[in-house]
Amino acid sequence: MSKKRLFTGLQPSGTLHIGNYFGALKPFLDTYEEYDSHLMVADYHSLTTLKNSDELRRNTVDVVKDYLAAGVDPKKAVIFKQSSVPEHTELAWIFECLVSVKFLELAHAYKDKVAKGLEANAGLFNYPMLMAADILLYDTDIVPVGRDQQQHVEYAREAAKKFNLAYGDLFKEPTEKIVEGVGTVPGTDGQKMSKSYKNTIPLFGTKDEIQKAVMGIVTDSTGDRPENVYAIHKLFRTDAELEVIYEENKGKYKNLKEALLEDVEALVAPLREKRDSITDEMVAEVLKAGGEAARAEAAAKMSQVRQQIGII
Numbered sequence: 001m002s003k004k005r006l007f008t009g010l011q012p013s014g015t016l017h018i019g020n021y022f023g024a025l026k027p028f029l030d031t032y033e034e035y036d037s038h039l040m041v042a043d044y045h046s047l048t049t050l051k052n053s054d055e056l057r058r059n060t061v062d063v064v065k066d067y068l069a070a071g072v073d074p075k076k077a078v079i080f081k082q083s084s085v086p087e088h089t090e091l092a093w094i095f096e097c098l099v100s101v102k103f104l105e106l107a108h109a110y111k112d113k114v115a116k117g118l119e120a121n122a123g124l125f126n127y128p129m130l131m132a133a134d135i136l137l138y139d140t141d142i143v144p145v146g147r148d149q150q151q152h153v154e155y156a157r158e159a160a161k162k163f164n165l166a167y168g169d170l171f172k173e174p175t176e177k178i179v180e181g182v183g184t185v186p187g188t189d190g191q192k193m194s195k196s197y198k199n200t201i202p203l204f205g206t207k208d209e210i211q212k213a214v215m216g217i218v219t220d221s222t223g224d225r226p227e228n229v230y231a232i233h234k235l236f237r238t239d240a241e242l243e244v245i246y247e248e249n250k251g252k253y254k255n256l257k258e259a260l261l262e263d264v265e266a267l268v269a270p271l272r273e274k275r276d277s278i279t280d281e282m283v284a285e286v287l288k289a290g291g292e293a294a295r296a297e298a299a300a301k302m303s304q305v306r307q308q309i310g311i312i
Helices: 018-034 053-070 087-096 101-105 108-115 122-136 147-167 207-215 227-233 239-248 253-275 280-309
Strands: 005-010 036-041 077-081 142-144 175-177
Touching (some): 005 018, 018 036, 053 253, 087 122, 087 280, 101 122, 108 122, 122 147
8 A cells, every 4th residue: 555645844034943843743753654745945935034145045954954864765755945936826826726715714823823913925924825835735645734734724724615616626635643742842931932022942953052052941940849840851751750850850940940951951962963973965965856856746736726727
């Protein structure tokens, strides 16, 4: 039997943090070899917030280095840039013509970002349909996402249903894969860890950078256990292990932050060393091969789409 298709991606909108690692990258690493896997650098998506072209180019190279350093084998997954496959934006437009404004207004991510004061540009509003196109172009079966992005997969299913109803069956309805316990990774202030909120612990940061982030975790002055520290620490150790550590250091917030720092550094140090060995030229080769493979698949799918909607 052929493998099921898995699709995931990360925006090249800045330095990756441990929320990206536990929420998206590690679940991908743990399962991608079981599937026919596609890993996309979502550079068009990043334009909703990132307006610096030099930074985008650098971030794109950097995020691929991050994938490779974390252990993704480019021979076992198609790694490509979204912008290398123009069929993504073409299909997104078709889906936008099938859904209503009221439907898009229901998007949790859009409402949350607007509530946080981020610019409500049209790209941010239409984001779910571009993500639907990303997913549906490749006949995706499984999409690993954080719990906060589960709705995006629901939107992809709805886009598939609307297209199939209007033009005939063509798109497969994907299923989200959420790893329980890390669907939403907490940041240093207790909110969801996000570059937008400036509450991250860098995945490939220096030891000093990681120490600054960990020691800066917001704590209250009541209780024996700093809850924000504990919430992040749960990503690295079992509840049984943490129970012993936190009982022995009850009320000793500095000691508990230092224990977390040690665990974060144990994860990051070998990844950081591997990442330093990956060159820009190696990244270019990976993206070229992946882009060609993804474009061939997407072009074949879009040929069917155009035929069914009457463009050709």
